[in-house]
Amino acid sequence: MALLRAAVPIFLAMVAGMAGSLVVTSVLGKHDTVTLAAFAVVSSVLSTASAAVQGALRGLGPFVAPFRDEPAAAVPVVRDARWLSLATGVLGALAVLCVPLLAGAGGVPGEVVREMGALPWFLAGYVLIFASTGGASTILVALGRNRDVLWPTLVFAIGLSGLTAALVPALGLTGVGVAWVVSGAAAALVAASLLRRALGRPIGQARPRPREIVKLAKVSIPLAGTVLVKFGVLGVVTFAASTTSTRDTAAHAVLSTLTGLIMLASLSVAQAAVPDVARAPDAAGARRAQRGAALLAVTGTLVVAGLLLGLGENVLVLFSDDLAVRERAFGLLPLMLLSAVLDAAQAVQGTGLTALKRSAASLLYFVIGYGPLVVAAVPVARTWGIDGLWTAMALANGLLVVLQGTGFHRHSAKVGAGAEVTQGRSGGDTRPGRR
Incomplete structure (x- = not known):
């Protein structure tokens, strides 16, 4: 039952995120067919890039979980995670920016490519904003704060849905881009606040620790x-x-x-x-x-x-x-x-x-x-x-x-x-x- 209770907030967060995306598709589908087609092409790359960045951030869990009883001690790991997530976020953002070029070379109709406009730039910005959270959701789960994971996703889903419905009729895909960036920034602020509260102290800044970052990257x-x-x-x-x-x-x-x-x-x-x-x-x-x-x-x-x-x-x-x-x-x-x-x-x-x-x-x-x-x-x-x-x-x-x-x-x-071998050799209580 404990595992079920822990999984429910994560499940609801995933549902909320999917619901926000469905609202965007629905609004664009009623707005214009070419606009929907352009969004589908860009979002296919965005989904892959975001999933790859998110996948990388999920690798932080086993490094943070041992600090559940003393969360403040996890702050150095969280700082390392930020450097790694920003590096992966830059790669994901570059992939999104390349969509118009790749779409044109791949035979996507010219009117669809032109319709993309500034959307790739907005969505690349969103990927960087998402990466700047340093895997906050994964860290919260590792620290046993599963319920907190739901709130940033709800903020994002509600903001994305409302802003898209309000902005698309006048701005088209640019409205979607604005909605995505604004909602992503709001969700990032909520995630940062929840993470600081979970850690019990400010995260602060520090120079990158290459060896530790490499361990996370592996x-x-x-x-x-x-x-x-x-x-x-x-x-x-x-x-x-x-x-x-x-x-x-x-x-x-x-x-x-x-x-x-x-x-x-x-x-x-x-x-x-x-x-x-x-x-x-x-x-x-x-x-x-x-x-x-x-x-x-x-x-x-x-x-x-x-x-x-x-x-x-x-x-x-x-x-x-x-x-x-x-x-x-x-x-x-x-x-x-x-x-x-x-x-x-x-x-x-x-x-x-x-x-x-x-x-x-x-x-x-x-x-x-x-x-x-x-x-x-x-x-x-x-x-x-x-x-x-x-x-x-x-x-x-x-x-x-x-x-x-x-x-x-x-x-x-x-x-x-390894711990048992160490204990057998030293007689200590590792x-x-x-x-």
Whole structure:
């Protein structure tokens, strides 16, 4: 129950963030088709860049969790995290700024590229603002302040929704850019205030500590790489689906959207479990925490899957007015749900590896698990359609469950071992589990 209580605020924060983005899409869709198309192109890169930056920031959890009982002592780590997050934020911002150039070279219609206007600059600014928080949400979770995570996201979602609705009719995409930056800045201020209160002292400024930042990077950068691998592979799968019929392409888009909604439960549980795994004194404790997280994540996913199967047509009608698309999506729903359950299980195992500071191993497993899917996606789509694609994704996720689970079991065996050796040699009372 403790893990469930810890996961609920994170889940609600994810839902709030998704709701804000949906409002933006809805407002732009009613404003102008070209404007919506331009936003879709820019936001696709923004989503990838933001996910990579956020992935890197989530690697901070295991470094902060040991200071839960003395949060003020975590301030040096928080300062190091700021330097790392700003570095990753600059890379993400540069990627967003390059969207018009890449879109033009990639054959995106000229009117769509011109419609982007200043939006890439605004959204690049937002990425830098987000990075400036230094992973505040991850740090708050690591310190056991999960409820505080909800407030910055609510401020952002409400501000983004309200400002977009007010500014888009007059300013178009520029209004979206202004809304994103203003809302992001307000959320960053709230996050900074909550973080200072959680730490019990001002964070202040300090010179960068290269060695400590490198230690953070060894966990955070592979985690960002994992996010990029997954986004890249799913992009290839979407391209492969587009080589089939229009109906099947639309059905694939609906199923992909539902998968994203289903994954919110497992991702929130996985994040909430990081401090428990990171603070475990021994292998048994780490594995016990991980089993509890995996059970809760899979249970939550199964509950949502059951609701989707039960509601069926009533849910799908929210995503498409085309009866043929809905029927195709409904026929593939069981296969999609199987893939989602396996994805939920592997996500928890992968996050557990991050808690053990072994995110590089998780990145390797992703390359092994998703590599064949990249190669096979287009041939499978041409031979077996999206039925074959979703089967292939389920198999890839199943392979990842095995790889991530085996990897966690192997690496968790080392938890507390170093402290026990030290204690045996010195006879002192060292504290196991501190890394």
